[in-house]
């Protein structure tokens with residue numbers, strides 16, 4: 001199995017953020033990707049390759065141009081406005097007011113494009129997010145060129161990012177960018193399966209009315225867990241995309257066997273859609289002991305999950321999403337990836 005990785009993710013340096021002189025903690029750390037990389041090197045699953053630069057075109061097929069411009073320029077614009085450099089974190093939000101043009105002021109724009117404070121924009125965030133998306137695109141290229149499955153070690157993650165909205169440690173939606181790219185290149189139906197602990201509200205929003213892309217997610221019940229406002233079972237698509245969105249909310253603490261039962265439901269619906277390709281949003285925060293997540297999936301559970309998804313026998317682009325229990329990240333990643341390799 002080919003693995004696509006870029007060291008540029010380190011530029012999104014979330015370890016020591018301060019806001020107004022106080023520490024601002026982000027659990028989505030560079031160490032996450034480095035730990036998974038080290039485990040992959042040890043396991044010798046396959047060659048680890050750098051991404052190729054596809055430019056902005058495939059990102060603009062998913063995200064609005066003004067949103068991309070904001071992400072690129074926000075840090076510099078914010079520093080010019082403040083008179084000093086600081087992480088870009090919104091202080092206000094455009095609650096209920098998205099039917100207006102973006103504000104001119106950076107202070108207004110920060111909250112216009114964000115739905116939470118969990119995604120600070122740092123000096124290197126754009127470059128890291130750009131190359132994270134390029135990893136997803138390069139992995140897609142290998143699968144289009146007949147590779148059975150390829151893993152993109154994306155960081156920052158992406159599934160909370162919508163067309164013009166970011167949050168939840170995400171900026172560009174790597175899985176959505178890959179899915180749209182595969183769908184356009186093959187002119188066929190593509191499915192996205194999201195096994196992150198959290199609902200992929202961004203991915204859902206991007207394809208909600210799209211009959212060519214099926215989105216299914218298993219995640220913690222949004223009545224209790226982030227992202228709270230999306231991810232309900234009743235959300236099943238709209239317009240031409242009605243019936244192409246399947247949410248399976250699960251209780252926090254769901255263990256291997258119950259998770260696998262729910263997964264079978266998602267896989268059955270996904271199979272009925274008859275996609276030609278699959279994008280897997282791989283969140284490892286369903287692992288037991290993950291403090292940001294909270295399912296109780298064991299390494300054996302990850303192996304079983306991988307086996308069932310691999311049994312679909314679809315060309316698969318695997319995209320790294322969340323996962324925060326550092327001491328188990330490597331083992332859990334290998335447990336699931338081995339079943340594809």
Ligand SMILES: [Zn+2]
Pocket residue numbers: 196197198283285293322323
């Ligand atoms: Zn997550």
